[in-house]
Amino acid sequence: MNCETLREHYDLYALGIAEEPERSEIRSHLDRGCDTCVPGVRRSLETAALIGASASQAEASPQLRRRILASIGAEDSAAGSAPQVRRSSWWPVWAAALVAAALFAIAVYLGMESQRYAEEAAGLRGEMRSQTAQIGRLTEAFAILSGPRTIEASFGGAQPRPPQGKVFVNPTRGVLLIASNLPRTSADKIYEMWIIRKGQGAKPLPAGLFQSQDDGNAMHVQPGNVDVASAAAIAVTVENQAGADQPTTTPLIVAPIASSTP
Amino acid sequence: MLPLILALYASPEERALIERLQRREHQALAELYDRYGRMAYSVILRMVRDKSTAEDLVQETFLRVWNRVQSIDAAKGAVGPWLLAIARNGAIDYLRSSAGRERNAVELNETGHAPLYGEMEAEILLSDQARRARAAMDKLAPNYRTVMELAYFEGLSQSEMSVRMGQPLGTIKTWVRAALQCLRDELGTAVSS
Numbered sequence: 001m002n003c004e005t006l007r008e009h010y011d012l013y014a015l016g017i018a019e020e021p022e023r024s025e026i027r028s029h030l031d032r033g034c035d036t037c038v039p040g041v042r043r044s045l046e047t048a049a050l051i052g053a054s055a056s057q058a059e060a061s062p063q064l065r066r067r068i069l070a071s072i073g074a075e076d077s078a079a080g081s082a083p084q085v086r087r088s089s090w091w092p093v094w095a096a097a098l099v100a101a102a103l104f105a106i107a108v109y110l111g112m113e114s115q116r117y118a119e120e121a122a123g124l125r126g127e128m129r130s131q132t133a134q135i136g137r138l139t140e141a142f143a144i145l146s147g148p149r150t151i152e153a154s155f156g157g158a159q160p161r162p163p164q165g166k167v168f169v170n171p172t173r174g175v176l177l178i179a180s181n182l183p184r185t186s187a188d189k190i191y192e193m194w195i196i197r198k199g200q201g202a203k204p205l206p207a208g209l210f211q212s213q214d215d216g217n218a219m220h221v222q223p224g225n226v227d228v229a230s231a232a233a234i235a236v237t238v239e240n241q242a243g244a245d246q247p248t249t250t251p252l253i254v255a256p257i258a259s260s261t262p
Numbered sequence: 263m264l265p266l267i268l269a270l271y272a273s274p275e276e277r278a279l280i281e282r283l284q285r286r287e288h289q290a291l292a293e294l295y296d297r298y299g300r301m302a303y304s305v306i307l308r309m310v311r312d313k314s315t316a317e318d319l320v321q322e323t324f325l326r327v328w329n330r331v332q333s334i335d336a337a338k339g340a341v342g343p344w345l346l347a348i349a350r351n352g353a354i355d356y357l358r359s360s361a362g363r364e365r366n367a368v369e370l371n372e373t374g375h376a377p378l379y380g381e382m383e384a385e386i387l388l389s390d391q392a393r394r395a396r397a398a399m400d401k402l403a404p405n406y407r408t409v410m411e412l413a414y415f416e417g418l419s420q421s422e423m424s425v426r427m428g429q430p431l432g433t434i435k436t437w438v439r440a441a442l443q444c445l446r447d448e449l450g451t452a453v454s455s
Contacts, residue, residue: 148315
């Protein structure tokens with residue numbers, strides 16, 4: 001089919017409503033970098049973009065910007081220059097600074113107790129930083145849980161001695177693991193999550209290190225893209241503190257992922 | 263001619279933004295959101311009609327852009343229209359999934375293919391043209407406007423429009439072509455030639 005025939009179908013293609021055989025023909029011309037069809041379809045995509053721009057303007061919640069930045073781990077750096085994030089992310093630091101200033105005044109007034117108050121302020125700042133980081137993790141976890149294409153899988157349900165829990169896998173947001181009854185690891189060991197891929201010889205992909213809490217519970221988030229189609233299971237092994245490129249121990253968690261993918 | 267002239271001179275800022283995204287500068291994503299976040303949200307909300315879902319899909323859109331930005335040519339690319347295509351494709355994908363409709367992902371993914379957005383006017387979505395696009399849509403005859411909205415905002419094929427509107431497929435095809443021609447006539451100077 002020549003370009004002249006296809007020309008009148010560019011707009012339909014750009015809107016996603018071209019029919020066969022024109023659709024395949026245009027795709028074929030684009031694939032080979034056709035000098036006529038590439039710029040023609042590009043113009044049609046511009047028209048399509050302008051149709052989108054005609055939508056009535058609406059305002060997303062102020063939290064959305066922060067969510068997006070948090071999802072790439074940018075909360076702190078973005079907060080330095082974006083007014084919206086600056087308001088929400090720096091308040092603990094300002095609060096800590098105020099507390100520190102107040103403590104300093106009290107320390108001067110009380111003389112001998114200044115050192116104790118200063119240490120208290122430093123502890124408070126550290127706690128606030130820790131809470132900010134925790135909020136970031138929870139935001140990422142929520143994004144995975146609420147994602148429309150998130151797949152859920154359980155593990156450990158039939159075992160007499162769990163660990164038990166669930167994993168949630170979203171193709172664009174990452175993997176969330178929630179586990180309980182994890183055995184305590186020794187001081188020089190750590191848990192490492194893996195994405196086990198289909199096919200013989202396919203190496204498992206490392207998906208982050210984590211520790212369990214004293215009560216055996218753990219929540220681990222590995223943000224980012226996941227090729228769900230090639231993933232067979234999510235697994236967890238115990239590794240040395242630095243982690244490993246490949247599993248070196250028998251997994252104590254294996255959560256198979258359903259093969260159907262969006 | 264003005265938009266075309268603007269295209270030659272107004273894109274360095276956008277190019278710089280793409281290059282910063284490709285260098286994985288987090289602040290660049292914040293600026294990208296400040297530029298296009300509202301538009302992406304508006305389009306997606308218009309499509310899915312649910313604020314919470316729309317925000318999820320906007321987040322997904324920006325993460326896709328962040329993860330795929332290496333595929334766009336910083337020297338030529340227009341990240342706005344590309345982002346909008348990704349936003350729309352994601353929303354259509356969601357609508358089709360939630361309605362149990364047949365997916366059409368191949369073609370939709372192709373319209374989100376970054377190289378197609380090379381040499382496109384970088385500022386096309388940021389200038390006065392968005393207002394002109396609204397005016398052009400408003401000018402369309404009701405049936406023409408309906409088929410454009412069903413195609414763009416609901417991702418319906420012409421056959422699906424035929425069923426939805428209770429009109430013969432041939433009539434729908436005529437309306438679609440006529441509507442596109444009217445839009446082209448109205449926006450003729452808005453798109454590069």
